[in-house]
Amino acid sequence: MxxxxxxxxxxxxxxxxxxxxxxxxxxxxxxDQGRDPLRTQTPEGRPLPFGQRLRFGGGISNIRLGNPFSIGVSPVVAYQATERMLIGIGGTYNYTRYKAVTTTGNTVPYLTYNQFGGRGFVMYEFIPSILPNLYLHGELENTTIQQIENQNNDRTTSYALTAPLVGVTYSQPISRRFGVNLTALYNLNYNDNSGIARQVYGSPFVLRISFF
Incomplete structure (x- = not known):
């Protein structure tokens, strides 16, 4: 007993x-027993201050080796507008160096392109229950392109391009406010008959790695 x-x-x-x-x-x-930590609220349910929703970073893009050679950098500021949507702005600078070859096999002087401008973008996590951190991505890039013909007397010509880009971004979070992003976009305004577009973009597809 x-x-x-x-x-x-x-x-x-x-x-x-x-x-x-x-x-x-x-x-x-x-x-964690109920729902995942929120991106716009504290664990107690209070909205995060504006500054704590901001993300800073950037990335590299348009990397091509050989002829043409190009490389680009793009600083970014993004804002966590909702739990599933990011909006942001960024600057863009791309450098391209190209040597053309004529039909007779002769080369012409190098052409140098300095591409600089800005862009705005929106990212929306559309199927978080199936593929978390996969975002629909849309952006508008406005670019000025400066073409320099490298001869004894360099001649400079300027062009302006506007490129609407659509695609997807996969973001691998490192912390609540920082992650590694792999982006694949399609340039809706790409014209294969445009020599400037071909030399600067290479193709209508844009691949980008960024950190924010």
Whole structure:
């Protein structure tokens, strides 16, 4: 009989200890029992301040080796507008160096392109329950292109291009406000008959790695 009383006492003690632990555990741990940590709210449900929704970073793009040679950099500022949507702006600079070959096999002087401008973009996580961190991506890039013919007397010509780009971005989070992003876009305004577009963009497809 005494053994039964001891067993009941130990069972009651363990049960009360478990219940006390559930009531006193860390709130940051308890939030994971319901929903994932939010990107726009604190664990207590209060909206995050504007500054804590901002992301800063950038990336490299348009990397081509050989002829033509090109490389680009793009600083970015993004804002977590909602749990599933990011909006942002960025600057763009691309350098391209190209040597054309005529039909007779002769080469012409190098052409240098300095491409600079700005862009605005929107990213929307459209199927988080199936593929989290996969975003639809749309942006508008406005670019000025400066073409320099490298001869004894360099001649400079300027062009302006506007490129609407659509595609997807996969973001691998490193922290709540920083991640590695792989973006694949299609240039809706690409014209294969345009020599400037061919030399600067290479193709209607734009691949980009960025960090923000």
């Amino acid at each position: 005494k053994h039964i009383h001891k067993l009941l006492f130990i069972t009651a003690l363990l049960s009360s200890s478990m219940a006390f632990g559930q009531l006193t555990e860390d709130p940051d741990d308890r939030k």
